[in-house]
Amino acid sequence: MSNQEVVAFKGEPTQPISGMDGKPLIAIRDLKVYFDLGGGSAWDKLTGGSPVKRTVKAVDGVTLDIYRGETLGLVGESGCGKSTLGRAILRLTEPTSGQVLYHDRDLAHLSSKELREHRRHLQIIFQDPYASLNPRMTVGQIVGEPLETFRLARGEEAERRVQELLETVGLSRRFIKRYPHEFSGGQRQRIGIARALAVDPDFIVADEPISALDVSIQAQIMNLLEKLQREKNLTFLFISHDLRAIRHVSDRVAVMYLGKIVEVAEAETIYHEPLMPYTKALISAVPVPDPVVEATRQRIVLEGDVPSPINPPQGCRFHTRCPFAIEACKEVIPKLVEIKQHHWAACIRISPKQPHIENVAPGDAPGLRYYPEMA
Amino acid sequence: MSTTNGNLLEVKDLRTYFELEEGTVKAVDGISFELKRGETLGIVGESGSGKSVTNLSIIRLIPSPPGKIVSGEILFDGQDILLLPEAAVRKIRGRRIAMIFQDPMTSLNPFMKISKQLMEMTQLHLGYTSARAYEHAVKMLETVGIPDARARVDDYPHEFSGGMRQRVMIAMALSCEPELLIADEPTTALDVTIQAQILELIREIKRETGTSIILITHDLGVVAGMTDHLIVMYAGKVFEQAPTKELFAVSANPYTKGLLRSVPDPLIAQGDLYQIPGLPPDVAHLPSGCPFAPRCERAQQICREEYPPFVRVNVDHHSLCHFAREVYEESLHERKF
Numbered sequence: 001m002s003n004q005e006v007v008a009f010k011g012e013p014t015q016p017i018s019g020m021d022g023k024p025l026i027a028i029r030d031l032k033v034y035f036d037l038g039g040g041s042a043w044d045k046l047t048g049g050s051p052v053k054r055t056v057k058a059v060d061g062v063t064l065d066i067y068r069g070e071t072l073g074l075v076g077e078s079g080c081g082k083s084t085l086g087r088a089i090l091r092l093t094e095p096t097s098g099q100v101l102y103h104d105r106d107l108a109h110l111s112s113k114e115l116r117e118h119r120r121h122l123q124i125i126f127q128d129p130y131a132s133l134n135p136r137m138t139v140g141q142i143v144g145e146p147l148e149t150f151r152l153a154r155g156e157e158a159e160r161r162v163q164e165l166l167e168t169v170g171l172s173r174r175f176i177k178r179y180p181h182e183f184s185g186g187q188r189q190r191i192g193i194a195r196a197l198a199v200d201p202d203f204i205v206a207d208e209p210i211s212a213l214d215v216s217i218q219a220q221i222m223n224l225l226e227k228l229q230r231e232k233n234l235t236f237l238f239i240s241h242d243l244r245a246i247r248h249v250s251d252r253v254a255v256m257y258l259g260k261i262v263e264v265a266e267a268e269t270i271y272h273e274p275l276m277p278y279t280k281a282l283i284s285a286v287p288v289p290d291p292v293v294e295a296t297r298q299r300i301v302l303e304g305d306v307p308s309p310i311n312p313p314q315g316c317r318f319h320t321r322c323p324f325a326i327e328a329c330k331e332v333i334p335k336l337v338e339i340k341q342h343h344w345a346a347c348i349r350i351s352p353k354q355p356h357i358e359n360v361a362p363g364d365a366p367g368l369r370y371y372p373e374m375a
Numbered sequence: 376m377s378t379t380n381g382n383l384l385e386v387k388d389l390r391t392y393f394e395l396e397e398g399t400v401k402a403v404d405g406i407s408f409e410l411k412r413g414e415t416l417g418i419v420g421e422s423g424s425g426k427s428v429t430n431l432s433i434i435r436l437i438p439s440p441p442g443k444i445v446s447g448e449i450l451f452d453g454q455d456i457l458l459l460p461e462a463a464v465r466k467i468r469g470r471r472i473a474m475i476f477q478d479p480m481t482s483l484n485p486f487m488k489i490s491k492q493l494m495e496m497t498q499l500h501l502g503y504t505s506a507r508a509y510e511h512a513v514k515m516l517e518t519v520g521i522p523d524a525r526a527r528v529d530d531y532p533h534e535f536s537g538g539m540r541q542r543v544m545i546a547m548a549l550s551c552e553p554e555l556l557i558a559d560e561p562t563t564a565l566d567v568t569i570q571a572q573i574l575e576l577i578r579e580i581k582r583e584t585g586t587s588i589i590l591i592t593h594d595l596g597v598v599a600g601m602t603d604h605l606i607v608m609y610a611g612k613v614f615e616q617a618p619t620k621e622l623f624a625v626s627a628n629p630y631t632k633g634l635l636r637s638v639p640d641p642l643i644a645q646g647d648l649y650q651i652p653g654l655p656p657d658v659a660h661l662p663s664g665c666p667f668a669p670r671c672e673r674a675q676q677i678c679r680e681e682y683p684p685f686v687r688v689n690v691d692h693h694s695l696c697h698f699a700r701e702v703y704e705e706s707l708h709e710r711k712f
Contacts (some may be wrong), residue, residue: 077566077567077568077569078537078566184654184655186654187654214421214422214593214655215421215593215594215595215634215637215638216421216633216634216637216650216651216655217654217655218637219637219638219648219649219650219651220650220651220652222639222648223647223648223650226647241566241567243567243641244596244638244639244640244641245639247639247641248639248648271641271642281568282567282568283641284571285567285568285570285571286567286596286641287570287574287594287596287597287599287600288596288599288600288640288641288642289595289596289599289623289635289638289640290599290623290640291599291600291619291620291623292620292623292624293599293642294596294599294600295600297600299571299575301568301571301572301575302568302571302572303572304522305536305538305539305569306566306568
C-alpha cells in the first residue's frame with residue numbers, strides 16, 4: 001500500500017480535494033516522479049556500485065485539484081519534491097506514472113506534438129532571473145520568441161505585442177532592444193513574467209518566483225502576479241518555501257513533505273488551524289515581524305533534518321521528527337482525508353470526530369478507526 | 376576589564392569605500408553605533424545597503440584594494456581596531472570576535488575533517504595540545520546539538536546536512552568563547568524548520584554564555600524575536616536606530632515603515648501588500664539629497680536637494696529623515712488605534 005489515495009467522507013461519493021466549486025482546471029491523479037540513481041545491476045556489483053537499486057521518489061502519489069482562477073500555494077522544505085511536482089505537471093520532467101488532466105486530456109500521456117499544442121496554455125516562471133534568460137538575446141527577442149514559436153504574431157505585430165507585454169508587467173516599452181544584464185533581479189523577473197504571458201496562458205507554475213529578490217522587490221512581484229491574475233483570470237500554482245509569501249498570495253495551500261501532500265486547506269485555515277503535526281511545526285517556525293508576538297509565541301522546534309528521499313522512512317514519512325508519533329505511525333502510510341470541510345490532512349492520529357491532535361488520548365489513532373482501510 | 380561604559384563595541388563615523396572603475400562606491404558612509412555587553416544588535420537592510428561591509432570592517436576583512444576603511448573608529452573593549460597592527464587584529468579575530476557566515480558550505484574547507492577544522496581554532500588561539508583540542512571539538516559539537524558527536528567529529532563537511540554544517544560553523548565560532556559573535560545572515564540558506572533550530576540555538580548560547588551578538592539579516596521576522604536594538608541601513612547609511620520594540624511599534628523613518636509594511640505577516644490576513652516603489656539605489660551613483668527620496672512617498676523638494684539630518688526622536692531612537700519627527704508622531708498616532 002504505497003499509494004497515497006484520497007478517501008472520501010463515509011457515505012459520500014469520492015470527491016477529490018475540493019476547496020472550490022466547479023470542475024478543476026488541472027486535476028492531478030496519483031502522480032509519481034521517480035529518479036533512478038542506478039545500482040543493483042550485475043555491473044554495479046562488479047564495480048563496487050550500490051548492490052541495491054536506488055530510487056529517489058521525488059513525487060510519490062500526489063492527487064490534487066487546481067481550480068480556475070485560484071492561486072494554489074505549494075509549500076515545503078528543500079528536497080520535498082515541490083519543484084519536481086510543478087515541472088511534472090507541465091511535463092518539463094517526465095512523470096513515472098499517474099495523470100495530469102487538463103480539459104479532459106491527460107498531459108502525462110500526450111504525444112510530443114499534442115503536448116506542444118497544449119503547452120501554449122501552460123507556462124512557468126522560474127526562480128533564478130539570472131539563469132532563466134538567455135544573455136545573448138534582447139528583451140524583445142526573449143519575450144517575442146513564444147509568439148513566433150506558436151505562430152501567434154510576427155514582424156511589427158509581434159513587436160507591438162512585446163511592447164504591450166512589457167508595459168503590462170511594469171517595464172518601459174523602450175527596453176525592447178536591451179539585454180538581460182542591463183536589468184536588476186526584479187526587472188528580470190518581470191521579463192520572465194512577460195515571456196510567460198506572451199502566449200495568453202490559462203495556467204502558470206510560478207516556481208519560487210520571489211526567492212532571489214530583495215524584500216521591497218518581493219512585494220512588487222507578488223502584487224504584480226495578483227494584478228495579472230485579476231485582469232486575465234489566470235490560475236497559479238505558486239511554489240515557495242517562504243510561508244509568509246505563500247500565505248499572502250494563495251487562496252488554498254498544499255503542504256508537501258518528502259514527496260507527499262500532507263495537508264490541503266484554504267490559506268486562512270492552514271495558518272490558523274493546521275491539523276497535521278508537520279504543518280503545525282512549519283507554521284510555528286515562521287518568524288513573525290513583531291517583537292511583542294515573538295516574545296510570547298509557542299514554538300514547536302522539530303528535531304533533526306528532513307530525511308533523504310532516497311530511503312524515506314516507512315509508514316508516515318514524518319514519523320522520525322514528529323512529536324506526536326506512535327508505534328503505528330512507523331507502519332501505516334496515512335492517506336490524505338477530508339478531516340473538516342475542505343480541509344484535508346494525512347495523519348492517522350486525527351479523524352473528523354477528533355480533528356485536534358492535542359485532544360487525542362496518548363497512543364490513540366482515531367484515524368485508523370474512522371478509515372479502517374488504512375490499517 | 377572593560378575600560379568603557381559597559382560598551383563592548385563602539386563604532387564611530389565608520390566609512391568604508393570601494394574604488395571601482397565606475398567611481399567610488401561609498402558602501403558604508405559614516406555609521407555609528409554602540410553594543411553593550413550581553414546585548415544583541417540587529418542590522419537590517421537589503422542587498423547593497425552596506426550591512427555586510429559594516430561587519431567585515433569591524434573585523435578588518437575588507438579586501439584591499441579595491442576596498443578601504445577611509446575613516447572612523449572601531450573601539451572594541453576600548454581599543455581602536457583600526458589602529459592595531461595586523462598581527463594584533465589576527466589575535467582578536469576568531470578568538471574574541473567570532474563570525475558565522477551565510478553559506479556554511481563555502482565557509483568550511485571541504486578537504487578537511489570537521490575535527491581538524493575545529494581543533495585549529497583552539498590550537499592556534501589558546502595553545503591547546505592536539506589531544507585537548509580534539510576533546511574540546513567533540514564537546515563543542517555536543518554543545519551545538521550534533522547527535523552522536525564523537526562518531527561524527529571525523530566526518531568531512533559534505534557528510535553533514537546544511538543545518539548541521541551551520542551548527543559546525545557555530546561550534547567553531549564559539550570554540551574560544553568569544554566576547555562578540557557576528558552572525559551574517561546565519562539562517563538565510565536554511566529551511567524554515569532548520570532556521571527555527573539554529574535561532575533557538577543562538578538564543579540558548581546567548582542565555583548561557585552572555586556573548587554579545589550582532590545579527591545581520593534582511594529578514595525583519597528574524598530580528599523581531601532575537602534582538603534588543605536594531606539598525607536599519609540603506610545605501611550605506613544608518614536610516615534608523617532604536618530599541619527593537621520601539622522601532623517596530625513607532626518607526627520614525629519612511630523607509631523602515633515601508634519595509635515593515637511590505638513583509639506579509641503570517642498570522643494576519645492582509646489585503647494588497649504595500650510595495651516600496653522603484654529599485655534599490657545604485658550606490659555608485661547616489662542622488663543628491665536623501666538617497667531614499669526617489670522611492671519615498673512623502674518626499675518633498677527639500678528631500679531631493681538637501682541631505683537629511685539624523686534626528687533624535689526619543690531616548691536611543693534616531694532617524695535619518697527631514698521629517699523624522701512628523702513620521703514619528705504619525706506612528707504614535709497609528710499605534711493608538
